[in-house]
Amino acid sequence: MFGQLFISGVATGALYALTAVAVVVVFRNTRTINLAQGDFAMVGAFAALVFIKDFGLNYYVALFGAVLTCVLLGIAFERIVMRPIADSDWLTLFTATLGMYYVLHGVAGWFWGRDTKAFPVTFDPTPIEVIGGLVSQGHVINMAWAGGIGLMLFWFFRYTKQGIAMRAVTDDPDTAMLMGIPVRFIVLLTWGMAGFLAAFAGVLLAPIVYVAPEMMDEVLIKGYVAAVFGGLYSIPGAILGALMIGITENMAGGYLGSHFKTATAFVMIVVLLAFRPQGLFGIQKRREF
Amino acid sequence: MVDPFFTREVKLVTNIIRQLITVVGSLFVLTMFQSGHASDGPGISKDQILICSYQPMTGKVSSYFRMGKGADAWFKHVNENGGINGRMIKFKMVDDKYEPARTKNIVKRFIERDKCFAIVAPLGSAPTKAVIDYIVSKDVPLIGAGTGAAKNVFYKSRNVFPLYPPYDKEGTDLVRFTKEVFNAKKIGVIYQNDASGKTHLKGIEVGLKQYGVEMIAAEGYEPKEVDLSSQVIKMKSANVDALICSCAPEPAAKVYTERAKLGWKAPVVNVFFGKSPKVPELAGKGAVDGVYFATIFREWDDPNEHIQKAKAILTKFYPEEQHDAVHLWGFTGAQVFSEAVKRMGSGPITRAKLLDTLEGIDNWKGSVVPVVNIGEVKEGEEAIKHLLVPSMNYVVYKGGKFQPFTPPWMK
Numbered sequence: 001m002f003g004q005l006f007i008s009g010v011a012t013g014a015l016y017a018l019t020a021v022a023v024v025v026v027f028r029n030t031r032t033i034n035l036a037q038g039d040f041a042m043v044g045a046f047a048a049l050v051f052i053k054d055f056g057l058n059y060y061v062a063l064f065g066a067v068l069t070c071v072l073l074g075i076a077f078e079r080i081v082m083r084p085i086a087d088s089d090w091l092t093l094f095t096a097t098l099g100m101y102y103v104l105h106g107v108a109g110w111f112w113g114r115d116t117k118a119f120p121v122t123f124d125p126t127p128i129e130v131i132g133g134l135v136s137q138g139h140v141i142n143m144a145w146a147g148g149i150g151l152m153l154f155w156f157f158r159y160t161k162q163g164i165a166m167r168a169v170t171d172d173p174d175t176a177m178l179m180g181i182p183v184r185f186i187v188l189l190t191w192g193m194a195g196f197l198a199a200f201a202g203v204l205l206a207p208i209v210y211v212a213p214e215m216m217d218e219v220l221i222k223g224y225v226a227a228v229f230g231g232l233y234s235i236p237g238a239i240l241g242a243l244m245i246g247i248t249e250n251m252a253g254g255y256l257g258s259h260f261k262t263a264t265a266f267v268m269i270v271v272l273l274a275f276r277p278q279g280l281f282g283i284q285k286r287r288e289f
Numbered sequence: 290m291v292d293p294f295f296t297r298e299v300k301l302v303t304n305i306i307r308q309l310i311t312v313v314g315s316l317f318v319l320t321m322f323q324s325g326h327a328s329d330g331p332g333i334s335k336d337q338i339l340i341c342s343y344q345p346m347t348g349k350v351s352s353y354f355r356m357g358k359g360a361d362a363w364f365k366h367v368n369e370n371g372g373i374n375g376r377m378i379k380f381k382m383v384d385d386k387y388e389p390a391r392t393k394n395i396v397k398r399f400i401e402r403d404k405c406f407a408i409v410a411p412l413g414s415a416p417t418k419a420v421i422d423y424i425v426s427k428d429v430p431l432i433g434a435g436t437g438a439a440k441n442v443f444y445k446s447r448n449v450f451p452l453y454p455p456y457d458k459e460g461t462d463l464v465r466f467t468k469e470v471f472n473a474k475k476i477g478v479i480y481q482n483d484a485s486g487k488t489h490l491k492g493i494e495v496g497l498k499q500y501g502v503e504m505i506a507a508e509g510y511e512p513k514e515v516d517l518s519s520q521v522i523k524m525k526s527a528n529v530d531a532l533i534c535s536c537a538p539e540p541a542a543k544v545y546t547e548r549a550k551l552g553w554k555a556p557v558v559n560v561f562f563g564k565s566p567k568v569p570e571l572a573g574k575g576a577v578d579g580v581y582f583a584t585i586f587r588e589w590d591d592p593n594e595h596i597q598k599a600k601a602i603l604t605k606f607y608p609e610e611q612h613d614a615v616h617l618w619g620f621t622g623a624q625v626f627s628e629a630v631k632r633m634g635s636g637p638i639t640r641a642k643l644l645d646t647l648e649g650i651d652n653w654k655g656s657v658v659p660v661v662n663i664g665e666v667k668e669g670e671e672a673i674k675h676l677l678v679p680s681m682n683y684v685v686y687k688g689g690k691f692q693p694f695t696p697p698w699m700k
Contacts, residue, residue: 004522004526004551005518005519005522008516008518008519008522009519011518012515012516012518015515015516105347109347113609114346114347114351114354115351115352115354115567116349116351116352116538116539116567116571118570118571127550127551127552134550134551134552135550136546136550208515208516209515210539210542210571212349212351213347214347214348214349217513218513218514218515219515222515249516249519250516250518250519251519253508253519253520253523254519254522254523257508258482258508258509258510258519258520259482259509261514261519262511262514
C-alpha cells in the first residue's frame with residue numbers, strides 16, 4: 001500500500017506543481033498573488049476541449065491552441081487590468097485578480113455551461129508499475145510534462161537574456177530599470193508565462209478533475225499553499241511543496257483515514273511556517289510591501 | 290384673529306396629508322388588485338404563483354442541477370399551456386453551489402423578501418439539512434427536496450413532503466444486495482462526508498447485523514476532493530469482497546477510474562444518486578462496465594406515456610440535456626405540486642389548503658412516478674408518510690448502457 005500511496009501522491013502533487021510554479025513566477029515579478037491563475041488554466045482546458053471536440057483537432061494541436069489562448073489572456077489581463085494599477089498596494093492588486101477570478105468563472109459558465117464535462121482521454125488506460133505502485137499512463141505523461149516544463153524554466157531563468165532580466169526584476173525592480181532592463185516588458189512576459197503554465201496545468205488536469213468553471217478551485221488552493229511552502233520566491237521550493245502536499249495527503253488518507261487527508265497537509269504547512277515563516281526556500285523579509 | 294401665516298401652514302399640512310392618503314390608498318388598492326384574493330397565501334397573485342428552489346447550478350455537484358432543469362421544464366410546459374386555473378407558475382431557482390451557508394441566505398430571502406409560496410424540488414442533503422428547521426418554522430411547505438437524509442425524511446412536520454426513500458433504508462438494502470447478489474462476507478464503503486453519506490452508513494450498519502456481513506473498511510471523501518486514489522487503494526488493500534459506493538456522479542467517476550487503473554475487480558454497487566450518464570462519460574465506459582446502481586425511477590426509454598411526455602418536454606426546453614434520472618426527481622416534485630394546485634381550483638390558495646390537498650392525492654397515476662399515494666401526517670408525526678416515491682430498483686451498466694437488474698428477493 002505504501003508504494004501505491006506514494007506514487008499516487010507524487011502524481012497528484014505533480015498536478016499541483018504547475019499552478020504553484022505559476023503563482024511563484026507572478027508573485028516574484030509583480031508582487032501579486034494571482035487568484036485568477038486557476039481560472040486561466042480552466043480557460044485553457046475549455047479551449048482545448050473546444051479545439052478537440054468542435055474542431056476535431058488532435059491533442060497536441062489543441063494543447064498548442066490552449067497555450068496560445070492562455071498566453072494572450074495573460075497578456076491582455078496585464079495590459080488592461082494590471083498595468084494601470086501596477087503601482088498600487090498589494091491589496092489592490094490582489095483584489096483585481098479576485099475580480100478576474102469571478103469574471104472568468106462567470107464568462108466560462110455563460111459560454112460553455114456549468115455542468116461538468118469529460119475531457120477526451122487520449123492515453124492508453126493500461127497502468128504502469130513504478131516503485132511498487134500502479135500509475136496511469138495519463139499521470140506518467142503529466143509528470144513528464146511537469147518535469148519537462150520545470151527543466152525548461154530552469155534553463156530559461158539561468159541562460160536566457162529575458163530569464164536573467166526577470167531575475168533582476170525580482171531582486172530589485174528599480175535598479176533593474178536603471179540598468180536599462182525594460183521592466184514593463186518583463187512584467188508583460190511574466191503574465192504571458194503565467195498563461196503558458198496555466199494552459200499546461202488546465203489541459204493536463206482536465207482528464208483527471210474534469211472540465212467545469214470551478215475545476216481549478218481546489219487545485220489553486222493547494223498550488224498556492226505549495227508556493228507558500230516553498231517560500232513564494234522559489235520555483236524548486238514550489239515544486240517540492242506541491243509534491244510534499246500530494247504525498248502527505250495520500251499517506252494521511254491511506255494510514256490515518258480520509259478525514260485526515262486534507263487536514264494533515266495543512267497541518268504540515270502550519271508547522272513549517274511556525275518554525276520557518278519564510279517557507280522552505282524563502283528569504284526572510286525579501287521585500288517590504 | 291387667526292394669524293394668516295398659521296392658516297397657510299394648516300392648509301399646507303392638510304394638502305400634504307390629503308396627498309399622502311391618496312398615494313397610500315392607491316397603493317393599497319393596487320396591492321389588493323395584484324394580490325388576487327385577500328385570503329390568498331404569500332406569493333400568490335391573481336395571475337401568478339411564486340415558488341422557489343435552491344439548486345447547485347454551479348460547483349462540483351452541478352450535474353444535480355438537472356433536478357432544477359427537470360422541474361423548470363415542467364413548469365415552462367404548464368405555463369405554455371395556459372398555467373393552472375388561470376395562474377402562471379413562476380419558478381425561481383437560485384444557485385447555492387451545494388454550500389449550506391449560501392443555502393441559508395438564499396432561503397431566508399425566498400421566504401422573507403420574495404414571499405415564496407412554497408419551496409419545490411430543491412436539491413441536496415447538506416443544504417436541506419441547513420434550512421429545513423427555518424422553512425418549517427415559517428410554516429412554508431417543502432415539497433420534493435432531492436435528499437434522502439434522515440433529517441428530511443423523518444422530520445416531524447406536516448410541511449415536509451420528502452421525495453424518495455431514506456438513505457438509511459437504501460443503505461440497509463445495499464448490504465442485502467452485496468450479500469445476495471455478490472455473495473459478499475466482508476464489504477468496504479466509500480461515502481460522501483456529509484449528511485447523505487453518513488445516513489447511508491447508519492443504514493449499512495443496520496444491514497450488517499441483519500444480513501451477517503462485516504464492514505472492514507469505510508472511507509469518506511469531500512465533494513470537492515481532487516483525487517480519490519487513497520480511498521480506493523485502501524479498499525483494495527483491505528481485500529473487501531464487494532464495495533458500496535455512496536458516491537455522487539463526479540466522485541463515482543473518479544472512484545471507478547482509479548479502480549480500473551488498479552485493475553481491482555471487486556464488484557460494486559453505487560447508491561441511486563450516483564446513477565447518471567455522467568459517470569461513464571467522465572470515467573470512460575470500460576471503467577464503469579459491470580457496476581450496479583440503485584435507482585428509483587424508470588429508464589428514459591421506458592414506453593410509459595408520462596416518461597415519454599417528460600422526455601419530449603425536457604428536449605423542448607433543454608435541448609442540450611442528456612436525459613438523466615435526476616431530471617425525473619425534478620419532474621416528480623413539480624408534477625405533484627401542479628396537481629395539488631389544479632385540485633385547489635380557482636378559489637383562494639393558502640399553504641394550509643395546499644397541505645390538505647397534497648395529503649388527498651391518492652392512487653394518482655398522472656406523473657413520471659407509477660403511482661403517487663401521499664399519506665396523512667398528523668402534528669408530531671414523521672414526514673415519511675408524505676413520501677412522493679416509495680420504492681427502490683436496480684440497474685447494471687453493461688455494454689454501454691444502463692440495463693434493468695432484478696435482485697433475487699425482488700423476483
